[in-house]
Amino acid sequence: MRKLAFIALAACGTNETPQPAPVPTLPSCVPNRDGMITADELPIALGATLTYYTSTNASGVGYDMAQENATDQVVALGPVALGAQWYAASFPSGQFVVDAGSGLDGIYHQDSQALWLDGTASQTNGANKTLIVYPSPLPVLRFPVTVGEMYTSSVSYSATIDGLPFNGSDELDVDVPDSGRLDVPYVQFSPTLRVREKAVRKTGASSITKRTTLFLFECFGEVARAESKQDESNADFTQAAYLRRYALGVTP
Numbered sequence: 001m002r003k004l005a006f007i008a009l010a011a012c013g014t015n016e017t018p019q020p021a022p023v024p025t026l027p028s029c030v031p032n033r034d035g036m037i038t039a040d041e042l043p044i045a046l047g048a049t050l051t052y053y054t055s056t057n058a059s060g061v062g063y064d065m066a067q068e069n070a071t072d073q074v075v076a077l078g079p080v081a082l083g084a085q086w087y088a089a090s091f092p093s094g095q096f097v098v099d100a101g102s103g104l105d106g107i108y109h110q111d112s113q114a115l116w117l118d119g120t121a122s123q124t125n126g127a128n129k130t131l132i133v134y135p136s137p138l139p140v141l142r143f144p145v146t147v148g149e150m151y152t153s154s155v156s157y158s159a160t161i162d163g164l165p166f167n168g169s170d171e172l173d174v175d176v177p178d179s180g181r182l183d184v185p186y187v188q189f190s191p192t193l194r195v196r197e198k199a200v201r202k203t204g205a206s207s208i209t210k211r212t213t214l215f216l217f218e219c220f221g222e223v224a225r226a227e228s229k230q231d232e233s234n235a236d237f238t239q240a241a242y243l244r245r246y247a248l249g250v251t252p
């Protein structure tokens with residue numbers, strides 16, 4: 001399964017790499033709480049960071065995630081500009097980079113229509129490098145994000161994964177089933193939009209699946225994220241392989 005290694009199709013994620021200087025200017029955005037998120041209400045603040053609790057093998061994925069846990073880790077996260085990375089020249093439309101986990105970066109750009117995933121690359125350029133450049137980008141969020149939205153996108157490509165040639169396709173199903181008040185420690189966000197993503201990577205007769213649930217708030221972006229175990233069948237899974245939620249006023 002080495003050649004079929006799954007690379008998460010993250011949306012509104014964040015990057016743990018060191019942040020650029022100088023201190024960024026934060027965009028001006030005031031939530032109007034109208035139940036939808038436009039491109040202007042999902043600003044990409046390059047170099048800015050927020051703190052999140054993170055945990056693995058976590059239960060209780062839902063609108064009430066206010067419970068603090070002794071095993072929670074605290075990290076400061078934020079998107080990083082595309083520019084100096086070894087793979088930057090392969091993504092002429094890319095604007096910023098998101099940490100996709102396992103030493104991989106997702107490369108994105110955003111316009112008035114969508115948040116687009118341009119491809120994925122390993123953070124280091126070596127014998128086991130990964131470089132996936134999509135012939136056409138995948139829309140991981142279409143604007144405006146609103147309850148009832150659903151769509152499927154797919155792209156076929158030739159790439160290098162773990163230093164080996166790979167021919168396959170990635171398919172992404174996105175839907176927004178509902179909205180509600182999301183409780184995280186010491187703060188509530190209302191209304192947040194719950195976005196479900198199902199990503200499938202295929203090669204030949206083989207495929208693997210990963211589900212992600214995002215909770216998004218106007219002008220803030222990602223308040224919480226839950227990622228499933230591999231090949232999860234339940235779109236509303238409650239046990240997460242990885243869980244991240246906003247940590248108000250907590251220092252890493």
